[in-house]
Amino acid sequence: xxxxxxxxxxxxxxxxxxxxxxxxxxxxxxxxxxxxxxxxxxxxxxxxxxxxxxxxxxxxxxxxxxxxxxxxxxxxxxxxxxxxxxxxxxxxxxxxxxxxxxxxxxxxxxxxxxxxxxxxxxxxxxxxxxxxxxxxxxxxxxxxxxxxxxxxxxxxxxxxxxxxxxxxxxxxxxxxxxxxxxxxxxxxxxxxxxxxxxxxx
Amino acid sequence: xxxxxxxxxxxxxxxxxxxxxxxxxxxxxxxxxxxxxxxxxxxxxxxxxxxxxxxxxxxxxxxxxxxxxxxxxxxxxxxxxxxxxxxxxxxxxxxxxxxxxxxxxxxxxxxxxxxxxxxxxxxxxxxxxxxxxxxxxxxxxxxxxxxxxxxxxxxxxxxxxxxxxxxxxxxxxxxxxxxxxxxxxxxxxxxxxxxxxxxxxxxxxxxxxxxxxxxxxxxxxxxxxxxxxxxxxxxxxxxxxxxxxxxxxxxxxxxxxxxxxxxxxxxxxxxxxxxxxxxxxxxxxxxxxxxxxxxxxxxxxxxxxxxxxxxxxxxxxxxxxxxxxxxxxxxxxxxxxxxxxxxxxxxxxxxxxxxxxxxxxxxxxxxxxxxxxxxxxxxxxxxxxxxxxxxxxxxxxxxxxxxxxxxxxxxxxxxxxxxxxxxxxxxxxxxxxxxxxxxxxxxxxxxxxxxxxxxxxxxxxxxxxxxxxxxxxxxxxxxxxxxxxxxxxxxxxxxxxxxxxxxxxxxxxxxxxxxxxxxxxxxxxxxxxxxxxxxxxxxxxxxxxxxxxxxxxxxxxxxxxxxxxxxxxxxxxxxxxxxxxxxxxxxxx
Ligand SMILES: Cc1ncc(C[n+]2csc(CCOP(=O)(O)OP(=O)(O)O)c2C)c(N)n1
Ligand SMILES: [Mg+2]
Numbered sequence: 001x002x003x004x005x006x007x008x009x010x011x012x013x014x015x016x017x018x019x020x021x022x023x024x025x026x027x028x029x030x031x032x033x034x035x036x037x038x039x040x041x042x043x044x045x046x047x048x049x050x051x052x053x054x055x056x057x058x059x060x061x062x063x064x065x066x067x068x069x070x071x072x073x074x075x076x077x078x079x080x081x082x083x084x085x086x087x088x089x090x091x092x093x094x095x096x097x098x099x100x101x102x103x104x105x106x107x108x109x110x111x112x113x114x115x116x117x118x119x120x121x122x123x124x125x126x127x128x129x130x131x132x133x134x135x136x137x138x139x140x141x142x143x144x145x146x147x148x149x150x151x152x153x154x155x156x157x158x159x160x161x162x163x164x165x166x167x168x169x170x171x172x173x174x175x176x177x178x179x180x181x182x183x184x185x186x187x188x189x190x191x192x193x194x195x196x197x198x199x200x201x
Numbered sequence: 202x203x204x205x206x207x208x209x210x211x212x213x214x215x216x217x218x219x220x221x222x223x224x225x226x227x228x229x230x231x232x233x234x235x236x237x238x239x240x241x242x243x244x245x246x247x248x249x250x251x252x253x254x255x256x257x258x259x260x261x262x263x264x265x266x267x268x269x270x271x272x273x274x275x276x277x278x279x280x281x282x283x284x285x286x287x288x289x290x291x292x293x294x295x296x297x298x299x300x301x302x303x304x305x306x307x308x309x310x311x312x313x314x315x316x317x318x319x320x321x322x323x324x325x326x327x328x329x330x331x332x333x334x335x336x337x338x339x340x341x342x343x344x345x346x347x348x349x350x351x352x353x354x355x356x357x358x359x360x361x362x363x364x365x366x367x368x369x370x371x372x373x374x375x376x377x378x379x380x381x382x383x384x385x386x387x388x389x390x391x392x393x394x395x396x397x398x399x400x401x402x403x404x405x406x407x408x409x410x411x412x413x414x415x416x417x418x419x420x421x422x423x424x425x426x427x428x429x430x431x432x433x434x435x436x437x438x439x440x441x442x443x444x445x446x447x448x449x450x451x452x453x454x455x456x457x458x459x460x461x462x463x464x465x466x467x468x469x470x471x472x473x474x475x476x477x478x479x480x481x482x483x484x485x486x487x488x489x490x491x492x493x494x495x496x497x498x499x500x501x502x503x504x505x506x507x508x509x510x511x512x513x514x515x516x517x518x519x520x521x522x523x524x525x526x527x528x529x530x531x532x533x534x535x536x537x538x539x540x541x542x543x544x545x546x547x548x549x550x551x552x553x554x555x556x557x558x559x560x561x562x563x564x565x566x567x568x569x570x571x572x573x574x575x576x577x578x579x580x581x582x583x584x585x586x587x588x589x590x591x592x593x594x595x596x597x598x599x600x601x602x603x604x605x606x607x608x609x610x611x612x613x614x615x616x617x618x619x620x621x622x623x624x625x626x627x628x629x630x631x632x633x634x635x636x637x638x639x640x641x642x643x644x645x646x647x648x649x650x651x652x653x654x655x656x657x658x659x660x661x662x663x664x665x666x667x668x669x670x671x672x673x674x675x676x677x678x679x680x681x682x683x684x685x686x687x688x689x690x691x692x693x694x695x696x697x698x699x700x701x702x703x704x705x706x707x708x709x710x711x712x713x714x715x716x717x718x719x720x721x722x723x724x725x726x727x728x729x730x731x732x733x734x735x736x737x738x739x740x741x742x743x744x745x746x747x748x749x750x751x752x753x754x755x756x757x758x759x760x761x762x763x764x765x766x767x768x769x770x771x772x773x774x775x776x777x778x779x780x781x782x783x784x785x786x787x788x789x790x
Pocket of ligand 1 (some may be wrong): 606685
């Protein structure tokens with residue numbers, strides 16, 4: 001089965017290798033792995049999706065915790081959680097196929113983020129199955145996908161659940177202004193609006 | 202070792218106030234602060250600044266002959282004393298030579314700290330002379346490792362390394378220090394460099410419900426067996442396990458590394474379990490209705506086939522590492538925590554039990570196979586390794602620290618030398634590293650100079666690290682060496698005999714005259730070829746002031762019995778063929 005873990009890890013060089021090396025040692029293939037910043041500057045968040053037998057979850061979690069840089073592991077797959085992935089798709093398209101693609105984009109709540117004479121780029125956020133649905137339709141309607149980039153899953157539990165370990169570390173160091181500088185506000189709002197639409201799924 | 206506190210004592214003079222020190226000085230000052238008195242090492246370019254500063258500090262440095270030896274010495278030091286062992290090496294080949302020793306410590310959960318020099322931080326990653334990515338190489342065989350490129354990070358990294366090595370399930374830690382970090386100066390503040398408090402593994406769980414479940418199983422058990430493992434020594438839970446056994450009248454089976462966690466002469470001690478365990482020990486496990494595993498990990502060498510392992514037993518697993526739970530054997534009750542703490546909660550609630558019927562049943566299973574007193578056997582002119590181990594045990598009153606290598610002699614030692622003292626058997630279990638014995642014995646002797654130390658090694662494994670004889674000579678260490686010389690890579694020959702139609706490919710082994718080799722190092726020695734010479738030669742070695750090597754020329758094609766073939770069920774063992782003059786004469790197969 002597919003397991004989804006969220007790991008909060010120290011933001012230090014080599015931590016990704018340690019986590020990846022653990023899965024390699026257990027001979028488990030990582031389906032996707034996303035790493036990024038969190039609400040605390042010194043902590044990174046990983047969402048790890050891996051294919052393994054159901055009963056291996058315990059061992060994976062217990063082994064992850066044995067890594068000195070791992071602070072918390074959550075088997076989010078076992079809880080109600082929001083799971084999202086982002087994909088960029090570059091599709092071959094001239095004037096005669098554009099309309100069809102625009103329509104598909106609307107149905108899938110995807111956005112056209114780049115338009116060139118012979119191609120366009122779609123951005124789609126959602127569950128993996130939603131992204132795969134779009135890909136399938138594109139292929140079946142004889143659209144040529146020139147390039148695809150997927151982020152892999154990110155997950156967060158629903159409700160007021162937060163990390164006990166991180167809470168125990170005390171007040172969060174707020175991100176500095178400079179870290180946020182350069183990120184135009186309206187993009188963030190856009191995403192929020194978009195997410196709201198999709199959350200009904 | 203559950204606590205984060207360091208049992209080593211620190212030197213107040215060096216650690217009292219912040220001072221400006223070079224990184225090299227900081228390294229030694231931190232070690233002194235952590236209570237280190239002895240290190241095992243080998244110098245080279247990238248660690249030279251550290252060696253340059255060594256003389257200013259109250260640390261004994263033992264110059265090894267190969268860095269693998271340094272890691273094994275640190276390992277033997279830790280096993281003998283319970284303190285962290287320290288090995289030092291230079292970058293590149295010095296560091297890679299440590300790897301086998303680090304892996305050995307990893308598989309047996311031994312707390313060692315390895316310090317390696319690294320090329321200057323500016324050239325990291327450029328394939329500079331003698332640069333290897335040792336933190337990358339050792340990532341899967343260390344509990345944790347550090348690459349330190351700034352002087353001010355040396356003390357915090359080292360102090361954390363000591364905490365990590367000893368806390369929870371112990372293990373090796375490597376600290377790789379760039380040359381310029383050793384050369385530059387920074388304020389050294391021992392107190393400020395203290396590591397964050399130990400964070401116990403969040404999945405530890407020994408709550409009242411599971412304690413109650415365990416007690417219920419124990420209360421109604423008719424055929425319980427305690428499986429005693431290495432964790433008993435790590436957790437310092439010897440008293441608690443003994444109380445568990447005595448109050449519950451529960452027989453105890455030991456893993457190889459758990460052999461000294463429960464006295465051999467204790468009436469409840471059945472002996473060693475597993476591949477070369479006595480038949481009644483494995484039978485008792487197979488027939489048990491409750492198994493209480495204490496600090497052991499159901500390794501494949503002790504379970505045999507998992508499908509048929511102790512089929513009727515409810516299993517209680519007391520273990521500090523949650524990743525070990527249900528790894529090989531599904532257990533019914535998991536008490537995940539420090540063994541000593543768990544037993545301290547459990548024991549007051551454990552009622553006395555009458556164990557007589559079950560103990561009698563096991564005694565009956567022993568039959569004549571229990572008659573292992575080979576002293577009674579007539580001297581038929583042959584010298585068997587079993588004789589050697591037995592006589593060594595008798596002559597040393599079972600009091601020596603015996604450090605074994607890997608192979609048949611290791612199993613014979615485990616079968617015939619009865620250990621009553623904790624930590625008195627030092628052997629490579631998990632990795633099974635040939636070449637371990639001689640350097641590990643040096644570590645043990647340095648840690649416990651007042652104890653009698655014996656190396657028991659095969660003719661094959663001894664040659665893997667025999668260069669350390671020179672270290673023994675230079676350090677004037679009084680270590681006795683018994684080579685069980687059968688002219689073969691014996692354990693492999695035994696497998697060839699049983700499973701490969703006696704095709705003795707590449708196992709006959711020519712050796713130098715080991716007594717002459719010892720002599721070349723200024724070490725005394727003697728050959729022994731007959732049973733009658735064993736005792737007097739052992740006595741001569743013990744009387745001799747200084748190291749002594751005995752080359753025991755034993756029966757060449759003898760095998761270790763009984764044996765459970767890899768993957769067979771625990772009760773399906775190969776017995777010693779009838780008619781053989783040696784013990785183990787039980788007729789039941
Ligand atoms: C470094 C290493 N290489 C190979 C082996 C495989 N091996 C296990 S036992 C053994 C034979 C050991 O021979 P010897 O040291 O003479 O001891 P004996 O079994 O004869 O007592 C070998 C080769 C090993 N355990 N370690
Ligand atoms: Mg041999």
